[in-house]
Amino acid sequence: MKLPTTTHQNLLRDLLKPLPPPSTTVLRHSSTTPPPTPPPEQPPQTSQIGSPITQITTILKTTPTTHWPSNTTLQPLLSSLTPHSFLKLTRHLPSSKTSLDFFNYLKKSTQPLTDTNTDKSQHLESLSSIFQAVLEHIQRENPNNVKGLYEVFTSYKDESFPLSINSITLLLRSLGKARMFEECFEVFDYVGKEFRNAHVVNSLGESLLRVGRVDDAFKVFDELLEPDALFRPNNATLDIVLENVLGRYWSGRRVGDEEIVGFVSRSAENGAFPSSWSASKLFSSLCRRGGDVGKAWELLHELFEFGVVIETHGCNALLAGLGREREYKKMTSFMKEMEERGIKPDVVTFGILVNHLCKFRRVDEALEVLEKMKDEVSVEPDVIIYNTMIDGLCKVGRHEEGLALMEQMRLHPNCAPNTVTYNCVIDGLCKAGEIEKARQTFDTMNEEGLNPNVITLNTLIDGMCRTGRVNSGMVFYNDMLGKGMKGNAITYSILITAYCNAANIDKAMQLFDEMSENQCSPDAILYYSLINGLCHAGRMDDASLVMSKMRQAGFHLDIVSYNVMIGGFCRRNKLDKAYEMLHDMEEAGVKPDRVTYNTLISFFSDKGDFVTAKKVMKNMTSDGIVPSVVTYGALIHAFCQADKLNQAVKLFWNMCSATKVSPNTVIYNTLINTLCKSDRVEDALFFMDHMKEKKVKPNTTTFNALLKGFQEKQWLDKALHLMDEMVEQSCSPDYITMEILTEWFSSVGEIDKLRKFIQGYEVHDSTSQTASKLCDI
Template identity: 45%
Template sequence: MPLKLLVKTRSVVCLSSCHLRLLSTEITTVVSPPQPPAEQEAPVIKQALEILRRPEKEWDAAQLNQILFSASPFFLFKIARRLPSSSQALKFLQFLRQSSSDPSPPPDERSLSHALQAVFELASRQPNSTQSVYEVYTASRDLGVQLTPNAAAILLRCLGRNGMMSEAEFFFNGFDSAVKNSHVRNVWIKLLLQSGRFDDALKVLDEMLQPNDFTAAQFFTFFLNWRSHGRLIPEEEMIDLVLKFARLGVFPTSVWTTQFVTMLSWKRKINSAWNLLDELMKLEAPVDAAPCNALLTGLGKEMDIKKMNAVMVKMKEAEIQPDVVTFGILINHLCKHRRLDQALEVLDKMQGEMSIEPDVVIFNTIIDGLSKVGRQEEAFELVEKMKSQHRGCSPNTVTYNCLIDGFCKAGEIDKGINLFHEMQEMELVPNAITVNTLVHGMCMYGRTSNAVRFFYEMRSKGLWGTAVSYTSLIDAFCKVNNIARAIEIFDEMVTDGFPPDSYVYYTLISGLTRAGRMNEALTYFQTLKDSGFSPDVVCYNVLISGLFNTNKADKAREIFEEMEKAGARPDGVTYNTLIAYHAKDGNFIEARKLLKKMVNEGHVPTVVTYGALIHAYCLNQKVNEAMALFKELRGSSKVTPNGVIYNILIDCLCKKQDVQQALALMDDMEVRGAKASANTFNAVFRALREERMVNKAFELMDRMVRQGINPDYMTMDILTEWLSGIGEMEKLRRFVEGCTVSEGDHAAGDGAAAAAS
């Protein structure tokens, strides 16, 4: 019967329980039957194969019977297995079945079944294995030879391997329950899981009396390769099944458990990972440090130091010995979160109580952590400790790089250079990171000439930095407005074979923009895009601001439109720049539109936003509009006016001779804690002088003293000219000495002072 008609003829095919009955003893993983000693098998097998390899019509049946039935029946399996093809092995099986009706002692059913198993094995290895296996199955049914579980498993595997799951399911369901032992069920579970039929595999699992390690392994593999099966198994379902196996005494190995915990942690299901490991420990599963380390890593990423400590307690209760990796994970995350004192405590505990020697990675982690928080001297002491106490854990290049970085960031460049020479004396080879660190440190603290000299000296010795070194030099020259040298370093970088990244381009564009060289900045901006980089919002903001500042408003708007089309979403800085320009230009309608658009896109206007508008209103003599916007700002709970905005308004009000409102703003400023400056008081002093309100000026002089604001030359110029004319130089002297000057009721004195003026 052709294989493709198998499904259509299922109702016709009769799988007799006799034919599929399991042999007397359940075989789970046996590949071949019990065998007699090797010295007995060779002659018999050789004689039988000499006959069977001839054409069938040349077989000497009598001689073959004499050979076969005078020897152990288990030879039948080995003989069938050594035949060149399944068709010849099947003919041998047919011969055996026909011989069983002869007067000579027939082969027992068990021997025939094992011979059939050998035929199945041969068929499964042939090119057209599916068709061959099915033909063997059909012939075995006609011969009435019983299937072994291994033969049934071969049939299922062959069909499943060729994607014929419907046919395989038909056969599996038709097998007698005795045939479907653990081995056969495991094979079927594996095929179901490989087909993504998780629920069907669970049903087969429920039918098994005693799942084994192989059963569990199929499900565990499925869980860890869930992406390849097109179905996301809920974590809770996975954990429940793992624990179900564990309660049956089938525990995941430490490797499996580690992989489960890692997967759950990666999916940010850290509580589920914790619960799984906790339950496995309670069930006395074989848990060692590895899965605990995986959990600690996940908790570290979640910054949950408290639970990391709880895991350590749990390990101690379960008598799980931490290893150097365990302590390394703890120390690494403590250092990342700037908890250096705790990291040092763990190091002491590791060496003392646990008698575990830290490796160089752990030392380097703590040294790097100490260096990053400005505790360079402690880091240096730890290096000295490594040298003296840990012969197998000597400082390496990474150790010194961490130290050098710490001293350079603290501005102690000379100590960094000394460490560089020390590492060379210790025959440690500096690397590109060493060069980058020292060059960047020198540039950051204004020692650009030294950085250039060091950079070229190292390069002449074959020790090159990376693009980081070039970028540091370019940035340093841009900051001192030496654009020509910055461009020269950039060109040299390209020539030396270091492709510029987006940050290098941004550094140069930013420097050119600060220098007002917008045409060159735009040229490098275009080169950045031509090189395949996408400018970010920061780069666009720098260009837009520079173009507005150099009166290239049309080009700035063009860049803004390009920014939106490129998908670089404008941020608050972008809108503040645009609003400030349009407001300063007197285009308040456009500025207000931009403010509305800014809010609609989810950006919260800041004090800078309001300050730019208020300043522009004041410049355009629109004091009422400025005050209205100020009241809107002051009424907002999210934005608080700063001293700059108060100063702008007070100066504008004073110029408009609205001194009373200016004084009210000064009072409000003090209440809200906004910092005034000498300029604030100078503006009010001028207005008070125009209004001849000298006693109010004395009150402001006292306020300056109380607030600790020192008068500048402009303050002294205003007050000297005014107070000398009305005979109040004594008060000015006291003011200069930092003493209060007001006396008595100033309200009554204002009129007399005004008359004297």
């Protein structure tokens, strides 16, 4: 639509000032913020019944449209009205048709209807007011008749009268709600950039955001932020943007933190600031896990610089974000800053501080905050803060202080301990292994009329099971069942895992079957635990059955469970079943890992099938998995067991030179022991020296193997040196050491040296003495 001529520019700028909201509800959606109300119109001197508006309304209702121009009473009455009176008048007409007829009648008038007949500006403003009322009538008669609104607009868009702000916003909101965005932009373009104030932009931008047209919406809003813009954003602009973009995604389009912060910052520079609610939501979004707390910190202080008052809950959001980032110094300084700016912390503020301090085990600082609440700022702690503090104390083993704090709660009328309080204390006692105290606390809880919940039940059962009292846990569970309490999947998981660890697989399976009867669905972790227990118990058929049930429940085996199953089948010599599991892994897209290959290499090595073991090892490296010390250890051990000592030694040197895998104590011990048994004690000593060179610490097994070899060779002097080395390295002898040395040293009369060795003294330079009594050792 063409804009009015240049002579009308100043006029239109005046006309685009917001009109007051109507008394009816039809214009509730016409603007984001209600336009300011103009000065009240002076009422006529006559009574309301005889007012010009009432008289004109009567004439228009009772006189045919064709007779309006010839009515001699009508024109003088109309000439006495202001533009706003025309709006009120048209709203009193019975229908949109009558209103539109009246608009056409007034538009065709050859003279402006004013006292002076010269004020054309007032005539145009009157037309604008009447047209607004026409649109309101159409919407009131049928709120869904958006097409009718648009048709009226297109019919008159080439006329030389402006639209009021309320007319524009009504059109934009209605068309936007109907997703008629091409038509929205047609109205928007008609208005012209010179007359698009914040109300108009907000109407279109909000409609675009609600359907995910984020980029289009920001292009519209950016008009208000351009350096030469005639209009600037208002506070409602920011609220609209923040409400519609925070935490939302549209087909992969997410408004990032940097984009949001930039828009808020530029709006603030133009005098628009978020409301307290929007600011709180903004800072919560910026500070959420994975968000940018630093950006939130900078933006908050930028708003402070503009004089924006941020209320307590907005500051709480930033404080929570700082806590998650463990920025305790900033938390403390921000609390002081809040005080300096007159922002009074509330119970939520202190709750955030206590929670995060306890979460990271800084309970003494949390206790200081609690004392400050009561003594300095007169904010009474609530039950949540007390429970958080008690839980924090119990988690660091200070359950006695937790119990003392619970007693303090009883002194406050609104802070009596509840079920959560007792659960925290019971959990702390159970983790400390004080099961009897936990049971006593449980009994006290019941005496006070507090009903335990399933968390209480699970906490006590878990405590009993962790301290090896699985049967006590089962008895307690049955007792609670008799009192009407029901367990959940976690209860069964605790008991089943405990029975699996205690090798009581029959009881674990019984409970597993009971779960289904009680309509408790096992989770993936429970299935994994049960499969692991069954495999280690050698009950592979039951493990396969549980695996099938797991798949029926919609869960899939992970690599750990596959490895457990493969290991179980290998231990039972069911290689065909192990291969089935490998094939199943391949179909499921789960790739074998180092444990998978090591299990198979160990199996084939123990069977003496070194050819297959080496093939598996070759496949392992082809899959990009570097053999570990366990891989080499399994092969070296198998070579030694099969009297293939030279191959074992060759593999050892290959491991040291061709790979970055360093041998461990187990591999050295395997070779040293086998070499000594093969009467190659000198070679064994060489490996002992190599062990020292590689800074691998020998253990009692290493020394025992060499001492046994020295005994066979009767190398007493070397044995004494080795015993001194054991003393230097604080390597305690075991019963095997004593068997070797007692038999040997008794036969050579060196019991005194053995006695000194046991007492922790060097023996190599001691004088030989023959012990008369072996019982003196």
